[in-house]
Amino acid sequence: MACPFCSLLCDDLSLSVSKGNIAVTDNGCRQAKLGFEREATVEFPRINGKRVSQTAAIAAAAKLLRRAQRPFISGLGTDVEGIREAVHLAEKSKAIVDHGNSAGFDGGMRVMQSKGWYMTTLAELRNRSDLVVIVGADLVNHYENFVRRFLAPKQTLHLAQSKPRRAYFVGDQSVAPKSTKACMIEGINCDVTRVFEFMAALRASIAGRALKARRVAQASMTEIETLGRAIKEADYPVFVWAPAHLHGTQADLTIQSITRIIDDLNKTQRAAGLALGGDNGGMSAANVCAWLTGYPLHVSFAGKTIDYDPVQYRTSALLEHDAIDTLVWIDAIGNAAPPATNPGIKRIIIAPNQAEQSSNADVFIPVGVPGVDHAGAMIRTDSVVTIRLDQVRSSSSPSVRKIIHSIVGQL
Numbered sequence: 001m002a003c004p005f006c007s008l009l010c011d012d013l014s015l016s017v018s019k020g021n022i023a024v025t026d027n028g029c030r031q032a033k034l035g036f037e038r039e040a041t042v043e044f045p046r047i048n049g050k051r052v053s054q055t056a057a058i059a060a061a062a063k064l065l066r067r068a069q070r071p072f073i074s075g076l077g078t079d080v081e082g083i084r085e086a087v088h089l090a091e092k093s094k095a096i097v098d099h100g101n102s103a104g105f106d107g108g109m110r111v112m113q114s115k116g117w118y119m120t121t122l123a124e125l126r127n128r129s130d131l132v133v134i135v136g137a138d139l140v141n142h143y144e145n146f147v148r149r150f151l152a153p154k155q156t157l158h159l160a161q162s163k164p165r166r167a168y169f170v171g172d173q174s175v176a177p178k179s180t181k182a183c184m185i186e187g188i189n190c191d192v193t194r195v196f197e198f199m200a201a202l203r204a205s206i207a208g209r210a211l212k213a214r215r216v217a218q219a220s221m222t223e224i225e226t227l228g229r230a231i232k233e234a235d236y237p238v239f240v241w242a243p244a245h246l247h248g249t250q251a252d253l254t255i256q257s258i259t260r261i262i263d264d265l266n267k268t269q270r271a272a273g274l275a276l277g278g279d280n281g282g283m284s285a286a287n288v289c290a291w292l293t294g295y296p297l298h299v300s301f302a303g304k305t306i307d308y309d310p311v312q313y314r315t316s317a318l319l320e321h322d323a324i325d326t327l328v329w330i331d332a333i334g335n336a337a338p339p340a341t342n343p344g345i346k347r348i349i350i351a352p353n354q355a356e357q358s359s360n361a362d363v364f365i366p367v368g369v370p371g372v373d374h375a376g377a378m379i380r381t382d383s384v385v386t387i388r389l390d391q392v393r394s395s396s397s398p399s400v401r402k403i404i405h406s407i408v409g410q411l
């Protein structure tokens with residue numbers, strides 16, 4: 001079975017189901033257990049907290065959207081079909097559409113749009129890379145199965161057994177992944193607020209330029225030079241980072257400095273990057289939005305033509321500046337409460353059957369979880385593979401696609 005609870009979309013989990021309760025029996029991580037084993041509760045559509053029929057809730061949501069002057073559709077924690085309908089809803093209601101965590105992967109998007117990059121896939125990393133440099137990505141708390149499935153898999157297609165993969169973790173060693181028998185992970189401690197300085201020193205070292213500094217961002221020059229030599233000696237080094245785990249405003253600089261090293265290496269050898277991110281439907285949302293509009297999220301349908309603005313139409317900016325009057329928040333995968341908004345903003349919450357998600361909602365409509373309550377498909381973090389999600393338990397909860405399709409029908 002495939003797991004929808006992070007963008008790795010691991011498809012080798014074993015689950016058992018008894019009376020609607022799911023247990024993860026093999027290959028799941030802590031996050032998968034939290035998601036699949038979440039207690040299934042029965043919830044009902046609500047208007048201003050009062051229980052109503054689904055038909056009435058859908059009609060009330062459509063009415064709010066017809067009256068809205070500045071509607072905004074966000075969250076987008078759902079599968080490909082749900083996101084496709086959400087973009088359609090944005091078009092019909094002249095709304096802005098974005099993903100709830102878009103700020104987390106915008107850093108990579110800006111670098112890609114401005115200068116391009118050499119990127120690879122999870123399969124390519126697993127099968128061909130003999131050296132992996134993990135730059136600050138917290139695999140322990142966010143992508144727990146990355147080591148098992150991609151750094152130390154039981155089988156690879158091409159990597160010669162005679163040359164076992166090496167890996168380095170650059171960053172805060174308190175979140176360093178542990179070595180396994182199949183993959184030794186060496187740690188280099190680095191100040192997480194100065195990773196771009198580390199990368200600049202590494203670039204200089206790889207290019208053979210001598211630096212006078214003894215330490216850079218807490219790492220010794222000896223460690224940096226050792227890593228530089230290992231990268232030059234490797235057949236196919238791959239750098240792995242997670243934009244959301246890089247430090248604040250320096251995320252762009254850090255990603256740029258990593259991609260410059262990769263550019264340099266590709267003049268004489270093969271090297272690539274792999275960004276981890278787009279959880280909670282984020283990678284599916286960016287791709288679906290790009291197919292349908294030509295832009296990866298941050299899109300407004302309010303004017304005569306589609307308007308793309310990654311600064312103005314970012315979820316955090318729109319909520320912070322009170323630039324909307326109606327919020328449609330869709331989150332069928334995550335378990336977090338929707339963001340707070342000012343009292344004047346109307347709220348339509350489309351989420352699984354959890355009481356806290358219905359609080360403060362003008363309209364609350366419960367939905368099922370893709371890959372748990374209904375089948376679906378999501379796009380993996382490397383953006384090249386669409387993973388099929390199966391229905392795991394029988395459920396009467398509708399999909400996001402079905403609910404939004406009904407709202408669109410009334411606009």
Ligand code: SF4
Nearest residue numbers: 003006009010029145
């Ligand atoms: S690493 Fe992600 S996709 Fe894989 S089992 Fe854990 S939560 Fe699910």
